[in-house]
Structures are given as C-alpha cells and as structure tokens.
Amino acid sequence: MRLSGYLVGASIVSLAAAITGFDEECAPYSFHSTGYDDEIPFPYFNSTEETALFIRCAETTYECDPAIHGSAWFMIDSKTEAVPEDCYKEVYGLHPYDNYTGPISMPGLTELSGCGISGTYEYVGDTYEQVAVYPSNVTSVDLPDVVSIQSGIVIDNANSITSLNVPELRDLVHLILNFTGGPPINLTFPRLYNVYAIEIYGEIDTLDFHSLNKTSTTIFVNSTGNLDCDAFAKSVVNTTSYYLEETGVSCTSKMGTVNLTHVEPPIPEVTSGAFKIQGGFLTMTALLGYILAL
Structure with missing residues (x-):
C-alpha cells in the first residue's frame, strides 16, 4: 500500500511538473492572475x-x-501538449482601450468570451441629453480564426472601421454593430450559424448570412447605403423565431424599408385514411402480441 501511494504521489508531482506555470506577462488580460486588480470588470487590450x-x-x-498541481493557473499549448483532464481553458475577452488607434488583427486566436469596441460618451451638462461623443479609433477588425464568441460582438460609436472579418465565426449571443457616420462597409458572415440577436447600423451595401440557422429576436438593420432590403429580409426571415409575436426582419436602406414576419408553418393534416391504416396496424400489432403470449 505504501508503494502504491508513493507511485500515485510521484505521478501527481510528475504531472504538475509537466505543465508550465502561469506567465505573469499575461496578467493584464486575465481576471485571475496574482498581479492584476480583480476589481476591474474585464481586461483591456x-x-x-x-x-x-x-x-x-x-x-x-x-x-x-x-x-x-499545487497551483491553479498554467500555460498549456493544446496543439503540442496534452491537457490534463482537470484543466479548463480560460477564455479571454477582447476590449481595446478607448484611445486604441489602428487595426486589430489576430490570426491564430480561436475563441473569445466577448468582443467590445466602442468610443466614449462624456456628459458635459446637467442633463442626459448633453453628451460629448468621442468615436473609437479602431480602423479594422480581422479575426480570421475565431470560431466562438460566448457573449457576442458589440461595436458602437466606431465610425473609423472599414472592415470586419470573422470568416470562421459560428456561434455567439449578440451581434450589435453600429458604424453610423463611417465609410461604406460590406459585411459577410459565411459560417455564422446561431445568434440570439442582430442589430446593424451604418452605410452598408452588402450584408450576407449564408449559413444562418436560428435567431431568437427580430433582426434590425438600418443602412444609409444601397442594401437590397427586400432580398436580405427574404433570405433570413425564416431563421427568426415564430414563437414570439411579430418576430422577423426590419430593414431600412436607400432602397426602401421592408418588414417581414416569420409566420409559423401550418401543421400537416392527417387524413382519416391515415388514421384507419394506423389503427389497423396497431390492432394487428396487439393481436400478434397476444398470440405470442399464449
């Protein structure tokens, strides 16, 4: 028994030694490092x-x-190292500082807890209406390998962004994009499959959700560009939920306004003949069961 216990203890020590301890350089981006103020709601890039x-x-x-392992936080490269069963990936959020300037390009990044890019609003008077707006200086967003963003993407007051590239993104909760006042922008989400809510504003000529399967609320789009709202609304209205009243697509652009509602498909009627066949089948099944039981 002592030998067995010794071997188990040795294996634990060996396993703990096999993975690298937490890198404090990552402290500014992590909630849980030893050198970072946990009171800050999320880390900034x-x-x-x-x-x-x-x-x-x-x-x-x-x-x-x-x-x-003797500690909680480690650095593990899952592409080249085995991940112990008791270890779980810490998913980071991407939130640039208000004064961040330039493009955001992160090839190799595969997952985020959230992505928030926004300018700032400053109250300059005694009422809520007296607000100074300072737009974000982010110029483009390129996340070519991101597959999942747990909470979603929120881009607001960002009139310098010329492109948003998320070709592998499949799942998120909210997609809220406000490019109002910015340059023309074409938006495509080729693999986006499930999303709870979609709201998009800006000078948009192209908007495509090629693989969209399900949304849970009305899709809102307000474009100052030449987006074909009729074609767009028809392409996505069936992804919205018909369980909620008046759920569908509301789209406005230079080409007009279109409002479509997803109507619940009719329930197929079952003919009396089908009932007779089903009833006869059930009768024969019951009779066969009775005979076999004898």
Whole structure:
C-alpha cells in the first residue's frame, strides 16, 4: 500500500511538473492572475504591439485543480501538449482601450468570451441629453480564426472601421454593430450559424448570412447605403423565431424599408385514411402480441 501511494504521489508531482506555470506577462488580460486588480470588470487590450502576447495568453491560459498541481493557473499549448483532464481553458475577452488607434488583427486566436469596441460618451451638462461623443479609433477588425464568441460582438460609436472579418465565426449571443457616420462597409458572415440577436447600423451595401440557422429576436438593420432590403429580409426571415409575436426582419436602406414576419408553418393534416391504416396496424400489432403470449 505504501508503494502504491508513493507511485500515485510521484505521478501527481510528475504531472504538475509537466505543465508550465502561469506567465505573469499575461496578467493584464486575465481576471485571475496574482498581479492584476480583480476589481476591474474585464481586461483591456492596449496597442498593436501587444497582439502576439495577447494571442499567446488567450490560447494557452488554463485553470487547473490546485489540489493536484499545487497551483491553479498554467500555460498549456493544446496543439503540442496534452491537457490534463482537470484543466479548463480560460477564455479571454477582447476590449481595446478607448484611445486604441489602428487595426486589430489576430490570426491564430480561436475563441473569445466577448468582443467590445466602442468610443466614449462624456456628459458635459446637467442633463442626459448633453453628451460629448468621442468615436473609437479602431480602423479594422480581422479575426480570421475565431470560431466562438460566448457573449457576442458589440461595436458602437466606431465610425473609423472599414472592415470586419470573422470568416470562421459560428456561434455567439449578440451581434450589435453600429458604424453610423463611417465609410461604406460590406459585411459577410459565411459560417455564422446561431445568434440570439442582430442589430446593424451604418452605410452598408452588402450584408450576407449564408449559413444562418436560428435567431431568437427580430433582426434590425438600418443602412444609409444601397442594401437590397427586400432580398436580405427574404433570405433570413425564416431563421427568426415564430414563437414570439411579430418576430422577423426590419430593414431600412436607400432602397426602401421592408418588414417581414416569420409566420409559423401550418401543421400537416392527417387524413382519416391515415388514421384507419394506423389503427389497423396497431390492432394487428396487439393481436400478434397476444398470440405470442399464449
């Protein structure tokens, strides 16, 4: 028994030694590091110079059972290392600072807890109507390998963005994009499959959800561009939920306004003949069961 216990203990120590401890360089992006103020609601991404570090931290930070490993946080590259069963990936959020300037490009990043890009609003008077608006200086967003964003993408007061590229994105909760006042922008989401809510504003000429399967609320689009709202609404209205009253698509552009509602499809009627066949089948099944029981 002592030998067995020794071997188990040795294996635990060996396993703990096999994974790399938490890298404090990742502290500014993580809720749970030892060197970061946990009272800040989420970590901020500061500059383009931090891109490689942010990707590495986001892809390799794991929380593990401290009873096994002696600590909770580790760096594990799942592409080249085995991930212990008790370890779970820490999913980071992407939130640039208000003064962030330039493009955001993160190839290799595969998952986010959320993505929020916004300018700032400052109250300059005694009422809520007296507000100074300072737009975001982000110029483009390129996340070519991101598959999942848990809470969603919220881009607001961002009139400098010329492109948004998320070709592999499949699942998220909210897609809220406000490019009002900015340059023309074409938006395509080729793999987006499930999303709870969609709201999009800006000078949009092209908007495509090629693989969209399900949304849960009305899709709102307000474009100052030449978006064909009729074609767009028809292409996505059946993805909206018909369980909620008046759910569908509301789209406005230079070409006009279109409002479509997803109507619940009729329930197929079952003919009396089908009932007779089904009834006869059930009768024969019952009779056969009775005979076999004899």
